[in-house]
Amino acid sequence: MGSIINTIVQSASVVANLQQTATNGLSLLGTLNAPTLPQFLSGVCTSRRDVSRFMTDTRKPLQNGFPWGTRTAARTNPYEQSPTTDTDPAAGVIRNYDFTIARGFIAPDGVNKSVLLINGQFPGPTIEANWGDTFQINVHNQITGPEEGTALHWHGMLQRNTPWFDGVPAVQQCPIAPGKSFTYSFKADLFGTSWYHSHYSAQYAGGLFGAMIVHGPHENIFYDNDLGPIILSDWYHQEYFEIVEQVVGKNQPPPFSDNNLINGKMDYDCTKIPAGGPACTPNAGISKFNFQSGKTHRLRLINAGSEGMLRFTIDNHTMTVIAQDFVPVVPFNTNVVTLGIGQRTDVIVKANLLPTSAVFMRSNITAHCSTANQPNAVAAIYYEKADKTKTPRSVATVFDDSKCGNDDLTKTRPLFPFPALQNAATTQNIDITFHANDSGVNLWYMNEVSFRANYDHPVFLLAAAGNTSYPYDPQWNVYNFGSNASVRVVVHNNFFVAHPMHLHGHNFFVLAEGTGTWDGKITNYPNTQRRDVQIVQAQGYLVIQYDTDNPGVWPFHCHIAWHVSGGLYVNLMEQPDKIKQRNVPQTVAQTCRDWSDYSGHNVVEQIDSGL
Numbered sequence: 304m305g306s307i308i309n310t311i312v313q314s315a316s317v318v319a320n321l322q323q324t325a326t327n328g329l330s331l332l333g334t335l336n337a338p339t340l341p342q343f344l345s346g347v348c349t350s351r352r353d354v355s356r357f358m359t360d361t362r363k364p365l366q367n368g369f370p371w372g373t374r375t376a377a378r379t380n381p382y383e384q385s386p387t388t389d390t391d392p393a394a395g396v397i398r399n400y401d402f403t404i405a406r407g408f409i410a411p412d413g414v415n416k417s418v419l420l421i422n423g424q425f426p427g428p429t430i431e432a433n434w435g436d437t438f439q440i441n442v443h444n445q446i447t448g449p450e451e452g453t454a455l456h457w458h459g460m461l462q463r464n465t466p467w468f469d470g471v472p473a474v475q476q477c478p479i480a481p482g483k484s485f486t487y488s489f490k491a492d493l494f495g496t497s498w499y500h501s502h503y504s505a506q507y508a509g510g511l512f513g514a515m516i517v518h519g520p521h522e523n524i525f526y527d528n529d530l531g532p533i534i535l536s537d538w539y540h541q542e543y544f545e546i547v548e549q550v551v552g553k554n555q556p557p558p559f560s561d562n563n564l565i566n567g568k569m570d571y572d573c574t575k576i577p578a579g580g581p582a583c584t585p586n587a588g589i590s591k592f593n594f595q596s597g598k599t600h601r602l603r604l605i606n607a608g609s610e611g612m613l614r615f616t617i618d619n620h621t622m623t624v625i626a627q628d629f630v631p632v633v634p635f636n637t638n639v640v641t642l643g644i645g646q647r648t649d650v651i652v653k654a655n656l657l658p659t660s661a662v663f664m665r666s667n668i669t670a671h672c673s674t675a676n677q678p679n680a681v682a683a684i685y686y687e688k689a690d691k692t693k694t695p696r697s698v699a700t701v702f703d704d705s706k707c708g709n710d711d712l713t714k715t716r717p718l719f720p721f722p723a724l725q726n727a728a729t730t731q732n733i734d735i736t737f738h739a740n741d742s743g744v745n746l747w748y749m750n751e752v753s754f755r756a757n758y759d760h761p762v763f764l765l766a767a768a769g770n771t772s773y774p775y776d777p778q779w780n781v782y783n784f785g786s787n788a789s790v791r792v793v794v795h796n797n798f799f800v801a802h803p804m805h806l807h808g809h810n811f812f813v814l815a816e817g818t819g820t821w822d823g824k825i826t827n828y829p830n831t832q833r834r835d836v837q838i839v840q841a842q843g844y845l846v847i848q849y850d851t852d853n854p855g856v857w858p859f860h861c862h863i864a865w866h867v868s869g870g871l872y873v874n875l876m877e878q879p880d881k882i883k884q885r886n887v888p889q890t891v892a893q894t895c896r897d898w899s900d901y902s903g904h905n906v907v908e909q910i911d912s913g914l
Contacts, residue, residue: 332426333589334591371519402422407423415581432517438488442486458499459628467891504911535563535615539560550865559675562677565666601651603647612644618695619697624648716832723814729789732793733795734749749870787851803863819844
């Protein structure tokens with residue numbers, strides 16, 4: 304256990320030396336005043352243009368008492384039967400948010416540094432909707448000193464009818480130019496816990512992320528209180544662009560992370576700051592949460608880190624897992640949750656201790672799986688009669704962290720069974736390797752191609768215009784699967800580190816994973832695990848499958864920031880003839896015109912893959 308953890312657990316008090324505004328700006332996350340989340344949002348119209356429709360609809364009672372009517376997690380196909388205004392009068396409310404992205408100085412762990420903030424908050428604002436509602440987010444790029452483009456990805460959203468709002472520059476859109484704005488508008492087509500983050504270079508490692516919650520059915524388990532997002536993230540004191548420069552510009556390995564945060568907070572050992580380094584305040588403050596004895600609490604765990612694989616525990620408590628990524632699962636109990644970057648797990652915790660109790664929750668970066676100088680984070684949980692200034696005296700949970708991968712696939716079964724086709728229409732093998740290019744720079748490769756984006760020519764927009772072949776741009780790494788109804792991807796990881804692999808536009812079937820070579824067997828057929836991020840182990844394999852029911856160009860990449868910066872990325876194109884039939888909004892084209900004007904008059908420092 305690290306020295307800073309010893310300092311915290313041995314101290315008499317956890318009263319912070321810094322105010323919340325100094326550590327996290329205008330965010331309330333990690334404080335005892337952070338709001339809990341409702342079972343669902345009330346029918347309050349959040350868009351002026353929608354007032355007349357919604358005022359009429361709210362005269363009708365909620366069907367079955369919920370905005371999603373009689374739909375359930377166990378009996379409703381989430382991919383084909385999400386709520387619509389035609390069938391559910393209370394569905395389709397526009398949930399409007401306004402984001403201004405700018406730089407600011409904060410000290411999440413006591414070390415003062417420049418961070419990318421949304422509305423002055425770190426982590427960024429939590430956005431919420433009910434299943435079937437529409438998110439509408441106006442994003443204003445006010446990044447200066449220096450200026451940068453940006454784009455926000457809404458992790459896990461299918462974007463069934465809005466593939467141009469997936470938020471990946473050079474794929475579905477051009478970057479939002481400095482001083483310009485762009486509005487994302489898309490249906491909350493799945494429900495559960497997720498997050499949003501910048502997909503422009505490694506910007507999100509500089510603080511540009513937040514939680515995204517979609518309220519939906521959870522009849523598989525009851526709970527009293529929803530504590531909301533618990534965002535777990537490694538943290539670097541070095542600027543993200545400097546790290547990218549180090550990795551792809553100077554051909555050096557990325558640095559070890561400096562800290563591990565829970566809801567953007569943790570302490571740091573200021574004696575480790577070199578002379579002349581940034582200002583550091585000891586005992587900056589850890590996150591705190593409220594429990595009520597005898598009550599059950601929902602915790603929404605999110606790994607929003609850049610590199611670290613995490614193990615989450617709560618001293619003296621057992622957790623019941625009810626969802627993984629955007630997929631409700633048959634509940635099962637555990638004392639530890641493993642999270643690769645981008646993964647989410649929803650758990651229920653029964654507060655079964657005395658009302659005067661206080662315990663730690665812990666987030667540990669697994670040392671032999673990731674690179675961290677200070678891998679352990681804690682936050683305090685206080686029962687209703689506990690002294691909230693005192694340090695908990697609980698003992699850490701003992702668990703097995705030997706595997707650099709997710710739990711065995713046999714542990715998880717989706718609540719709604721949705722079988723994969725036993726034989727996919729086509730299969731694509733992808734080998735992951737790492738070696739020097741012709742210039743001597745070490746890069747990541749998928750099938751011997753290291754991805755590099757072209758911000759001026761988004762692949763999806765080219766496909767929508769009829770251009771679906773790019774023989775002169777192999778670095779875009781596009782796999783065109785044509786009209787095949789389903790695709791099986793077999794990933795072979797030929798390197799000694801694991802990779803959390805994320806596919807946009809789909810919840811994929813996880814058919815198999817392990818070390819060595821796949822033996823052809825499918826785990827838990829016909830109800831295999833589904834999710835949007837799965838770890839492929841070192842020197843191992845991952846077999847996923849998905850139906851091509853979402854025409855578009857969908858990124859498939861490692862979610863370690865420094866790996867995707869180094870090119871560990873492919874584009875998977877499905878149903879190109881249907882892509883050509885899409886009506887792309889004019890605002891998307893205007894964003895490209897704005898970017899073209901900006902990049903034509905300014906030097907854009909794209910030193911990495913761009914994503």
